[in-house]
Amino acid sequence: MLTLMRKLLLLSLMAGLGSAACDYDLVIRNGHVIDAANRRDGRMDVAIANRKIAKVAERIAVEAGCRSVDATGLFVTPGLIDIHAHVYANTGIPKELAGETSFVPDAVGPRSGVTTIVDAGTSGWKNFEDFKMRIIDRSQTRVLAFINIAGLGMTGSKNEQNTADMDAAGLALIAKKYKDIVVGVKTAHYGAPDWIAVDRAVEAGKLAGIPVMVDFGSSHRQARPIETLLMEKLRPGDIYTHLYSGLRNEQLSTGKMNPVLWEARKRGILFDLGHGNGSFFWTVAMAAFQEGFLPNTISTDLHLRSWMDGMKDINNVMSKFLSNGVALKDVVRMTTLEPAKAIRRLELGTLSVGAEADVAVLRLERGKFGYLDNRRQRVMGNQRLTTELTLRAGKAIYDLNGVAADEWKPGTLPGERMK
Ligand SMILES: [Zn+2]
Numbered sequence: 001m002l003t004l005m006r007k008l009l010l011l012s013l014m015a016g017l018g019s020a021a022c023d024y025d026l027v028i029r030n031g032h033v034i035d036a037a038n039r040r041d042g043r044m045d046v047a048i049a050n051r052k053i054a055k056v057a058e059r060i061a062v063e064a065g066c067r068s069v070d071a072t073g074l075f076v077t078p079g080l081i082d083i084h085a086h087v088y089a090n091t092g093i094p095k096e097l098a099g100e101t102s103f104v105p106d107a108v109g110p111r112s113g114v115t116t117i118v119d120a121g122t123s124g125w126k127n128f129e130d131f132k133m134r135i136i137d138r139s140q141t142r143v144l145a146f147i148n149i150a151g152l153g154m155t156g157s158k159n160e161q162n163t164a165d166m167d168a169a170g171l172a173l174i175a176k177k178y179k180d181i182v183v184g185v186k187t188a189h190y191g192a193p194d195w196i197a198v199d200r201a202v203e204a205g206k207l208a209g210i211p212v213m214v215d216f217g218s219s220h221r222q223a224r225p226i227e228t229l230l231m232e233k234l235r236p237g238d239i240y241t242h243l244y245s246g247l248r249n250e251q252l253s254t255g256k257m258n259p260v261l262w263e264a265r266k267r268g269i270l271f272d273l274g275h276g277n278g279s280f281f282w283t284v285a286m287a288a289f290q291e292g293f294l295p296n297t298i299s300t301d302l303h304l305r306s307w308m309d310g311m312k313d314i315n316n317v318m319s320k321f322l323s324n325g326v327a328l329k330d331v332v333r334m335t336t337l338e339p340a341k342a343i344r345r346l347e348l349g350t351l352s353v354g355a356e357a358d359v360a361v362l363r364l365e366r367g368k369f370g371y372l373d374n375r376r377q378r379v380m381g382n383q384r385l386t387t388e389l390t391l392r393a394g395k396a397i398y399d400l401n402g403v404a405a406d407e408w409k410p411g412t413l414p415g416e417r418m419k
Contacts, residue, residue, distance in 0.1 A: 022066040024049045025394060026404070029062065031071030031361065035078060036333035037340075037350035046076055048357040051394040056351055069404045071361055074388055077332045078349045079115025079358030081339035082314050084213070084241055084274045084299035087143060088122035088131045088153065097154035098122045098131075101304040108302060109141035110398035112313040113360030113387040116142040116348055118339070120213060120241070120274070120301070121186025124153035125171035125204075128178070136181060140397055142358070144343060146186035146213050147171055149201040160189045166200040172207035182208075183343040184239070188215035193223035198233050205238070211342065213239040213272065216248045225249065227260045236268025239342055243271045243295050244288060245279035255283075257293050270342050275317050276301030277309040282373045289324045297342055298334040310372030315362070315385045320371045323381025328364065331385075361389035361403070 024047040033044040033056065045060040046053065062068055085105075086097045093099030105117045123131035125147050136143045148154065151165035159165070175182040185204045190197035198214060205212040216229060226249045230240065243250060243261075252258055265271065273280070273295040288294070298321065300306065300314050311317060318331045340349030347355060365384045372378055390398040399405060 022064055023047070024054055024060075024065045025067065027060050027062065027065030027068045028071050028076055028359065028361065029060070029068055031074050031076035033076045033351065034329050034332045035351040036329070036337040037078070037346070038352060040351070041329050044076075046351060046359065048359075048391070048394045051357055053351050053353050053355050053357050055353060067404065069361070069389065071403070073363075075328065075332075075362045075364060077113070077360045077362060078336040078351050079360050079390065079392065080113045080314060080335045081116040081118065081343075081349050082109070082114045082299050082302065082335070083118045083297045083339040083342060084120040084272055085117045085302035086122045086154070087117055087119050087135055087302070090134050091130070091155075093155055096156055097303055098127070098152075099155070103302060103304065103307070105135065105139045105141040105143050106397075108307070108313065110390045110392070111387060112315045113362055113390050114141065114314055115358035115360070115390060115392045116144060117302075118183060118343060119143060119145040120215075121146045121148035121188055122154045124148035124151045124159075124165070125167065125174045126151035126165070127153055127155070128174050128182070132178065132181065140392055142392070144181055144183045144345070146184040147175060147182055149185055149187050149197060149204055154188070157189065161191060163192075163196045163200075166197060168200050168203035168207055171204040175204070175208035175210060182210065183345065184211045184213055186213045186215070190217050193221050195224055195233065198224075198229065202233060202235065202238070205235070211237045211239055211344070213241050215241055215274070218247055218278070220247065220249045226258065230260055230264035230269055231267070234264075234269055237270065239270045239272050239297075240264070241272040241274035241299070242276065242279035242301070243273055244281060244284040246281055246284040247278075251284045251287055255287055257288055257291050261293055270296045272297045272342070273299050273317065274301040275299070275306060275311045276303070276374070277306040277311060278374050280310065280373050281375060282377055282379055285320070285324075285373070289326075294321075294326065294330070295334065297339045298331065299339070310374055310376065315387055316371070319369065319381060319384045320379075322364075322383040322385065323369070323371065323379075357391055357394040359389075359391040360387060362386065363388050
């Protein structure tokens with residue numbers, strides 16, 4: 001018994017609990033903080049206690065932290081939010097997004113500073129609970145979800161076309177039952193020339209009081225033009241993803257971006273990048289950069305094929321924007337505050353005192369880097385963002401160079417407990 005108590009005492013001391021010597025569990029010092037929600041953009045220290053942001057100030061004494069991280073030369077941002085990813089893995093379904101081509105969130109998110117992954121409709125309202133059980137409840141990365149209006153989600157292209165299974169009331173029921181996790185409705189990959197998928201998704205969004213994200217199929221269709229979608233079908237706050245695909249008349253044959261994008265933005269439609277492996281082409285992106293039409297949110301459309309292609313990860317996608325003249329503070333805003341707003345979770349994407357301590361520590365390298373689009377055409381860039389450290393609720397879930405770790409001490413015994 002005594003041994004157990006001693007062990008517990010020792011463990012609590014090691015975890016810094018009950019120690020009067022320091023006020024905070026961790027202080028990240030000397031980093032350049034970019035926190036759009038609080039208009040912070042400069043050198044500051046960040047203190048974390050009890051899994052939450054405790055203080056952000058110009059100077060926090062090093063001894064105030066039980067541990068400290070020296071972030072000199074690095075950028076400290078809220079944990080990134082990837083608003084479009086596919087993480088309904090482990091279903092055993094071959095070659096489908098709700099299966100083999102999805103990622104386990106913890107395998108990818110932490111390594112690129114992402115602490116919140118939003119699944120973009122990989123599960124439908126019929127199999128959402130299976131997704132929750134297999135993945136959401138078991139991940140350290142926070143996983144939220146848009147639910148597909150197609151009942152079985154992305155389990156096969158036939159299922160995604162099955163209008164008999166597109167039940168707005170059924171989806172709304174699930175969305176309300178799991179309102180902590182479900183942030184929106186998704187429709188995607190719909191091939192027919194009618195509006196059934198979009199109409200049902202918007203109906204579900206109205207019933208549940210949540211936004212809709214639209215992947216508008218893989219080609220332009222005369223019967224359902226993008227103008228009608230953006231100006232009539234979608235509501236302010238709804239999200240158009242795959243902005244730089246160019247496949248659905250986002251770009252006109254003159255090379256200019258379709259002016260309806262600007263008009264739709266005026267009425268409150270949000271635009272998401274959704275890079276993927278068929279939705280980012282330099283021809284479109286360069287025209288958009290030139291005209292200044294940037295997405296509201298930068299996201300990956302993460303899945304196995306995009307990860308192996310030009311997308312790679314969210315840091316690589318952010319770097320494409322940096323290398324083409326978009327400021328780091330804007331790129332960070334588009335991966336923190338803006339996605340938080342789009343999914344209406346303003347408690348995320350911020351370093352406000354009291355927020356859960358989800359933090360990314362990023363390195364900006366300068367040099368010569370190549371960036372591929374989905375045709376595997378390359379554009380050279382001069383900046384590359386990488387992730388040094390990711391904290392989820394104050395805990396280091398990725399630490400590339402051990403900036404939050406202790407040095408190895410010769411003589412450490414095998415089995416000796418790590419701090
Ligand atoms: Zn997608």
